[in-house]
Amino acid sequence: MTTHPVLRLTGITKRFGTTLANDAISINLAPGEVLALLGENGAGKTTLMSILFGHYTPDAGTVEVAGVQLPPGKPRAAIRAGVGMVHQHFSLAANLTVLDNVMTGTESLWRLKSSTGAARAKLLSIAERFGLKVNPDARVGDLSVGEQQRVEILKALYNDAKILILDEPTAVLTNLEAETLFATLRVMAQSGLSLIFISHKLNEVMAAADRVVVLRGGKVVAERMASATSKAELAELMVGRRVARPVREAAVPGTVLLEAIDLDVGRRLSGINFAVHAGETLGIIGVSGNGQTTLGHLVSGLARHTGGELRLFGQPINHTSVRSLIEAGIGRVPEDRNEEGAIGEMAIWENAVLERIWEFSRHGLVDRHAARQFATKIIDGFDVRGGTPDSRTRLLSGGNMQKLILGRNLQNRSRILVAAQPTRGLDEGAIAAVHTRILEARRAGTGVLLISEDLDEVISLADRIQAIVKGRLSPPIPAEQADARMLGLMMAGDWPQDGKFAHAS
Amino acid sequence: MMELLEIFTSAGIWGAVLRIATPLIFGTLGALICERAGVLNLGIEGIMTFGAMIGWLTVFNGGDLWVGLLAAAAFGAVFGLLHAGMTVTLGLSQHVTGLGITLFASSLSYFIFRLAVPLASSPPTIEPFQPLVIPYLSALPFFGDALFNQTAPTYLAILLAVILAYVLFRTPLGLAVRMTGENPHGAEAQGVNPIAVRIGAVMVGSALMAVGGAFLTLSAFNSFFPTMVQGRGWVCIALVVFASWRPGRALLGALLFALFDAYQLRLQAVLGKAVPYQLFLMVPYVLSIIALIVTARRARVPQALMQPYRRGER
Amino acid sequence: MRLERRAHRPLVLVLLAPVIAIMAALAIAGVLIAMAGAPVLEAYRLILTGAFGTRLGFTETLTRATPLMLTGLAAAVAFRARVWNIGAEGQFYLGAIAVAAVAATVFSGWPPYLLIPAALMVGAIAGMVMLLVPLGLRLRFGVDEVVTSLLLNFVVVLFVSMMIEGPLKDPLAFGWPQSIPVGPEAMLPKLIDRTRLHIGLVIAIVIAVLVYFLQSRTVFGMQSRAAGLSPTAAVFSGVPLAKTLIKVACLSGGLAGLAGAIEVMGVKGYVTTDLSPGYGYSGIIVAMLANLHPIGVIAAALFTATMFVGADSMGRALGIPSYIADMTVSLSLLTMLVSIFFTQYRIRR
Amino acid sequence: QTVIKVAGIHASPVENAWNSRLHEAMLDAAKEGLIEYVFSEGVSGTDYARAMREYAEQGHQLIVGESYAVETEARQVAADYPDTAFLMGSSGEPSGDNFGTFGTWNHEAAYLTGMLAGAMTKSNVVGSVGAIPIPEVNMLINAFNLGAKEVNPEVKTLVAFIGTFFDPPKAREAGLAQIDAGADILFGERIGTADAAKERGIKSVGSLIDYTPRYPDTVFANAMWYFRPLLDAALVDVAAGTPVGKNYTPTSLMKDGGNDIVYVPDAAPAEAVAAMEAKRTAIKAGEFEVPINMEEPA
Numbered sequence A: 001m002t003t004h005p006v007l008r009l010t011g012i013t014k015r016f017g018t019t020l021a022n023d024a025i026s027i028n029l030a031p032g033e034v035l036a037l038l039g040e041n042g043a044g045k046t047t048l049m050s051i052l053f054g055h056y057t058p059d060a061g062t063v064e065v066a067g068v069q070l071p072p073g074k075p076r077a078a079i080r081a082g083v084g085m086v087h088q089h090f091s092l093a094a095n096l097t098v099l100d101n102v103m104t105g106t107e108s109l110w111r112l113k114s115s116t117g118a119a120r121a122k123l124l125s126i127a128e129r130f131g132l133k134v135n136p137d138a139r140v141g142d143l144s145v146g147e148q149q150r151v152e153i154l155k156a157l158y159n160d161a162k163i164l165i166l167d168e169p170t171a172v173l174t175n176l177e178a179e180t181l182f183a184t185l186r187v188m189a190q191s192g193l194s195l196i197f198i199s200h201k202l203n204e205v206m207a208a209a210d211r212v213v214v215l216r217g218g219k220v221v222a223e224r225m226a227s228a229t230s231k232a233e234l235a236e237l238m239v240g241r242r243v244a245r246p247v248r249e250a251a252v253p254g255t256v257l258l259e260a261i262d263l264d265v266g267r268r269l270s271g272i273n274f275a276v277h278a279g280e281t282l283g284i285i286g287v288s289g290n291g292q293t294t295l296g297h298l299v300s301g302l303a304r305h306t307g308g309e310l311r312l313f314g315q316p317i318n319h320t321s322v323r324s325l326i327e328a329g330i331g332r333v334p335e336d337r338n339e340e341g342a343i344g345e346m347a348i349w350e351n352a353v354l355e356r357i358w359e360f361s362r363h364g365l366v367d368r369h370a371a372r373q374f375a376t377k378i379i380d381g382f383d384v385r386g387g388t389p390d391s392r393t394r395l396l397s398g399g400n401m402q403k404l405i406l407g408r409n410l411q412n413r414s415r416i417l418v419a420a421q422p423t424r425g426l427d428e429g430a431i432a433a434v435h436t437r438i439l440e441a442r443r444a445g446t447g448v449l450l451i452s453e454d455l456d457e458v459i460s461l462a463d464r465i466q467a468i469v470k471g472r473l474s475p476p477i478p479a480e481q482a483d484a485r486m487l488g489l490m491m492a493g494d495w496p497q498d499g500k501f502a503h504a505s
Numbered sequence B: 001m002m003e004l005l006e007i008f009t010s011a012g013i014w015g016a017v018l019r020i021a022t023p024l025i026f027g028t029l030g031a032l033i034c035e036r037a038g039v040l041n042l043g044i045e046g047i048m049t050f051g052a053m054i055g056w057l058t059v060f061n062g063g064d065l066w067v068g069l070l071a072a073a074a075f076g077a078v079f080g081l082l083h084a085g086m087t088v089t090l091g092l093s094q095h096v097t098g099l100g101i102t103l104f105a106s107s108l109s110y111f112i113f114r115l116a117v118p119l120a121s122s123p124p125t126i127e128p129f130q131p132l133v134i135p136y137l138s139a140l141p142f143f144g145d146a147l148f149n150q151t152a153p154t155y156l157a158i159l160l161a162v163i164l165a166y167v168l169f170r171t172p173l174g175l176a177v178r179m180t181g182e183n184p185h186g187a188e189a190q191g192v193n194p195i196a197v198r199i200g201a202v203m204v205g206s207a208l209m210a211v212g213g214a215f216l217t218l219s220a221f222n223s224f225f226p227t228m229v230q231g232r233g234w235v236c237i238a239l240v241v242f243a244s245w246r247p248g249r250a251l252l253g254a255l256l257f258a259l260f261d262a263y264q265l266r267l268q269a270v271l272g273k274a275v276p277y278q279l280f281l282m283v284p285y286v287l288s289i290i291a292l293i294v295t296a297r298r299a300r301v302p303q304a305l306m307q308p309y310r311r312g313e314r
Numbered sequence C: 001m002r003l004e005r006r007a008h009r010p011l012v013l014v015l016l017a018p019v020i021a022i023m024a025a026l027a028i029a030g031v032l033i034a035m036a037g038a039p040v041l042e043a044y045r046l047i048l049t050g051a052f053g054t055r056l057g058f059t060e061t062l063t064r065a066t067p068l069m070l071t072g073l074a075a076a077v078a079f080r081a082r083v084w085n086i087g088a089e090g091q092f093y094l095g096a097i098a099v100a101a102v103a104a105t106v107f108s109g110w111p112p113y114l115l116i117p118a119a120l121m122v123g124a125i126a127g128m129v130m131l132l133v134p135l136g137l138r139l140r141f142g143v144d145e146v147v148t149s150l151l152l153n154f155v156v157v158l159f160v161s162m163m164i165e166g167p168l169k170d171p172l173a174f175g176w177p178q179s180i181p182v183g184p185e186a187m188l189p190k191l192i193d194r195t196r197l198h199i200g201l202v203i204a205i206v207i208a209v210l211v212y213f214l215q216s217r218t219v220f221g222m223q224s225r226a227a228g229l230s231p232t233a234a235v236f237s238g239v240p241l242a243k244t245l246i247k248v249a250c251l252s253g254g255l256a257g258l259a260g261a262i263e264v265m266g267v268k269g270y271v272t273t274d275l276s277p278g279y280g281y282s283g284i285i286v287a288m289l290a291n292l293h294p295i296g297v298i299a300a301a302l303f304t305a306t307m308f309v310g311a312d313s314m315g316r317a318l319g320i321p322s323y324i325a326d327m328t329v330s331l332s333l334l335t336m337l338v339s340i341f342f343t344q345y346r347i348r349r
Numbered sequence D: 001q002t003v004i005k006v007a008g009i010h011a012s013p014v015e016n017a018w019n020s021r022l023h024e025a026m027l028d029a030a031k032e033g034l035i036e037y038v039f040s041e042g043v044s045g046t047d048y049a050r051a052m053r054e055y056a057e058q059g060h061q062l063i064v065g066e067s068y069a070v071e072t073e074a075r076q077v078a079a080d081y082p083d084t085a086f087l088m089g090s091s092g093e094p095s096g097d098n099f100g101t102f103g104t105w106n107h108e109a110a111y112l113t114g115m116l117a118g119a120m121t122k123s124n125v126v127g128s129v130g131a132i133p134i135p136e137v138n139m140l141i142n143a144f145n146l147g148a149k150e151v152n153p154e155v156k157t158l159v160a161f162i163g164t165f166f167d168p169p170k171a172r173e174a175g176l177a178q179i180d181a182g183a184d185i186l187f188g189e190r191i192g193t194a195d196a197a198k199e200r201g202i203k204s205v206g207s208l209i210d211y212t213p214r215y216p217d218t219v220f221a222n223a224m225w226y227f228r229p230l231l232d233a234a235l236v237d238v239a240a241g242t243p244v245g246k247n248y249t250p251t252s253l254m255k256d257g258g259n260d261i262v263y264v265p266d267a268a269p270a271e272a273v274a275a276m277e278a279k280r281t282a283i284k285a286g287e288f289e290v291p292i293n294m295e296e297p298a
Ligand SMILES: Nc1ncnc2c1ncn2[C@@H]1O[C@H](COP(=O)(O)OP(=O)(O)OP(=O)(O)O)[C@@H](O)[C@H]1O
Pocket: A016, A017, A019, A020, A021, A039, A040, A041, A042, A043, A044, A045, A046, A047, A048, A088, A398, A427, B312, B313, B314
């Protein structure tokens, strides 16, 4: 490409306290180009994009769009210059409508009347053109995550973005949704839009990007044309050493540990059947909104079944509570580690013991010594980096927080591990670490219930796979028979009604 | 028992409702603007007091009544700026700052009043707003007395509720305010400066609160007394929640509250001391709580209410 | 120019912050004092001697700090668990009136060593009940307790007024609305004779230490903090959310109720509707100044009381309007908030 | 003759009608060179005892104020400072040698205003707006009602309490409510009541201070109360060194100039004025005693 760049970042440097988040980063973007920005958690990707968009003021460096330098720290100027951004953490107002969200800031604040009609028409026409269907009057809080993602993109496009930045747009999407998204993005690129996207999913990067820039520790460490690199190389560039996801060996399933028989949870789960064996991983896949959260909550002690039977070690159990399940040996990894998994403002040691506080207290008094020791063991044993037992948990990166959560569950070897979306948003190195731990636990005889929307993850970890669709569970198929097409069909609800796949064991 | 209902058929009670409601309408709309932008302003009680004092003092020193209202608004905005400077720019606790401002603004009002006004046996008076005669309407039987025999600020208050509803829901500025109250990060991402919006909203809101206070000394009465605001500010804070953050319902809520107040005053005349008067005085508060229970599930609290927004922090 | 969180709080600043805050507040108050035509430096000296310089000033400062410590603790305990108790004023009054109702009637004739603890208990329970109402409404109906607890303050004060003009009216007070006295047996022993300083101060300090212990060392402390910081995560960790919040409310409301009981039994002897000059509201400010730390509450309450008693006495000595006291207090609260903030943040560029 | 150092402690701001009576009397005395006067206002119940002690320690010889909300504590303070004299508005008894009390007795004047009102009312309904039903307010309203009934047995009396001492707009609303209920003459124990009367063009009666200048066409009579006789009596005792621990209330009676009616002569019918004046003379001569009824008026 010989045309001169639509975007030029020169020498961007940004420091947060003692962290050097961006260190003299320079990047160009050509018209119609799709650039992937890759890097470990905390490499500085979001920071860089926030500077480009004007959220943060850089300590040094400049941003030029189409040859014109943007004033630092002015999102409005960036928007005017044609930069659109889809944030890693959605910046939507749940209580407002889609149209309200899209229209905010698009008109002069001192106009006496919003041109709602024109805005609606424009929104619908953009939605039409790029195949991003939405209802402009829906309340955003009522939309699914995938739909909210669409609104985020529409927001950027509505402002006539020429450069679109997407910060981990697929982190919360299913493969299917992600594929649709990338198809849309390709169309956009062809019509002249330039794109930067951030992702931890190497498949996506390889499939969608023209060029890849890799950040590490705030520096650009490599730049590759997508056609001239491989997933393995990218992974190594990111982490700085060779990483490979562990490979699952054949399972030796033992007795049934946890079993559901025709189980209902209100109207959200109905008539589901599954069985988790010792030393085996059962994977549950599905598109979000079909009942995974409820299933995860049920086996975590947060929801109760209203019909059917739940058996733990062969014994039917009627009411579950968090404590009873933990005491019975169930380890739980929640799907949202920031919301449910840990309390950012509390110390690491507190988060390590909170859910099993009775083991670390006597007569209502917390045994802080024992609790700190436990935390230290997790930190050492599970390679949790970036904190001591007494530091605030918020300081940990996503991957390390996830290791802490896994660690507190596996330190004293759980008999059953429920892992919901265990690697959501994690970088390649962290994913490998988490997967290794899960496989280790399985090898040691733990029965794992893996609930995930990431097909690759399920295929590589699970021994048997079931799909969840509209609150119902498909019958299991062995992982050996699973391929993307087959799983795709299952997630669409396409399975024989007699409950058996013809070729299932 | 008929007597209890007959009270409602007198024009007097409806006129009283509008009068009693007026300071509440101003105050509630002011608090509503602040909260829509995400800032709880518990400074209201003190700001109303200051408005009552400074509005009156301006007129006492020869200013026009409208100049008095403007002075109140201006000083209200200054206290708003103080509140915003602490809670928006610095992100300090909104409760505490607000309570601190209430204490400061009220004591400062009394202090200034004491220094500025010579001691007299009964507080000096000004010539307050007179009822605005509206051609034809004021002459209507019953309705003329009930609805169209008010001073100009009362009509202004009602008009303001309508204007505010329009601004909030039909203009880009209103959308920016609502977005800021729901998700300041979202506002920022769309090129709206949430800090500026919040500061502006708190200043405007506080100005209205002060005007509500000034109504007490420039229309409802003609002198300033220390402590004369008598908790009306707190009632406004409750009314905002009661109104689910909607100007129209705020108007309604203020009128309803005033109706209870007007009714209980008249009820005393009918029932005498058969029932402790405190029970009547409790009614508006208790009803507000009941209303909150009824509307709680439906109310959409601005999501970012009381959450400080600091640029570049996550 | 923007604000940046400091990695750690420099000790020098932490120590300097209150000093700077007080100086700033006094500087602003100085302008107002000068406006009133009084000598400013003399005024400063009088504030100091007013609060500490005499036996009277010193004991009055401590007396005034006592209820503030308790209502400050009430707010600190609740806010830590994100229970927004703005209703300490009402809990204070209900605690007070409850004591007045039982001390000289139900408990009459009891020996002081039984009567006093029992009466204090009754006050605390009344305060608890008063906070359980808004908390119950929140848990059951999702009603925001900021507003309900605030509104209940007015209901309680009216209720108290009804009681002291009705069933609890003191027949010997010639019709003036005040409650029957708690009686001499129920009065808390004085710490120093011929002053108002009473044993309540010791009770408040001991309780602050206990609360500190409770919050930092016990399961309840940890769980209530978790419930406050992140209800979802707390539930996931098996923290019984409702139960924990109810306990928090009992503690917080109980402390505010106790404050009312102690004020009646320590100072006044009976209840009127001006028993509290806003102790419930000031408690919130005290708690925030203390950064919700129970031991800090002791210091913050002392500070607030010092400013008030000192400025009040100064105003009286110089003959400037007595509102100067409230002004000085509120100014120093506001400047204190700001200066504490700058121990945590710095301004860059 | 030595100048006596006097300190006033007002629970309310000195604008409050009752406090203003004390305040003005003391200001006048100071102007005449009889006393040196300092004061605190808006002193809450919690702070009241401290204010007393501070003034006592500063060496003020006479402390004037109101102990309604702090009866017990105030007497304790007096006991702790035996060399200081206290003169307190109080519903209780004097105590010791140095704690004297007084009540606010302008009920006689209120009775006389009631006589005028009873004669003047056309609707035969008169209303009173009070703060809260405390003895001295009750006594006043009862006397007013009794006076009205004496000349007009048909008259119906309305009473409203606004539940607070300080909310003039509320007093005004209460007044309006009574007008709506038929009253055509209002007795305003609270400021604000006359505003309602003025607004509706009816007549009104003031209490404690002379409201006629403030509402010239509305307030035709006032039940005045004078603090000066009380103050003078106490000052005499202080100067002479005789104990002040006694009840000074009788000094409030009309015959001693402690209260009286002030009215606009041609506002009321001549025969009503004549009847009232006759009663006034009788009271002053000690021939008629206005009944004291401290019960809450019905
Ligand atoms: N507002 C902030 N204040 C302090 N530190 C910050 C802030 N934003 C980012 N950081 C730190 O800067 C570094 C880079 O963060 P950034 O969010 O850019 O990483 P990232 O590459 O986007 O990571 P991820 O893949 O997890 O999204 C991290 O160490 C992070 O903790």
